[in-house]
Amino acid sequence: MSDPGGVAGDQLRAFVERIERLEEEKKVISDDIKDVYAEAKGNGFDVKILRKVVSLRKKQPHEREEEEAVLDLYLHALGMAGGAGGGEG
Known part of the structure; x- marks a missing residue:
């Protein structure tokens, strides 16, 4: 009702x-x-x-890979990748 x-x-x-x-x-x-x-x-x-x-x-493996690729791109753009204390690139 x-x-x-x-x-x-x-x-x-x-x-x-x-x-x-x-x-x-x-x-x-x-x-x-x-x-x-x-x-x-x-x-x-x-x-x-x-x-x-x-x-x-x-996350699915392809989602993780995509995020890692974008993160690496951003770190490189900021000059943070590859040096001491930088990312894995």
Whole structure:
């Protein structure tokens, strides 16, 4: 049945409650991820690099290659590639 204004109140409430439960689950998972990064840091791993590795693993090989090529192009344009402390080129 519809409530005033044509809004199905029970259905709307169900959607809102589902979203709220999922948001809480997302927060718990986010906290768990932070704990894993903290554990990795405690074991001597560089968290910034670890985050980069996780990000790279989400991408297809051709996407990574394209990004690396553009990064290399930009580093060369800025004179940052090839020298001490520069990129891999």
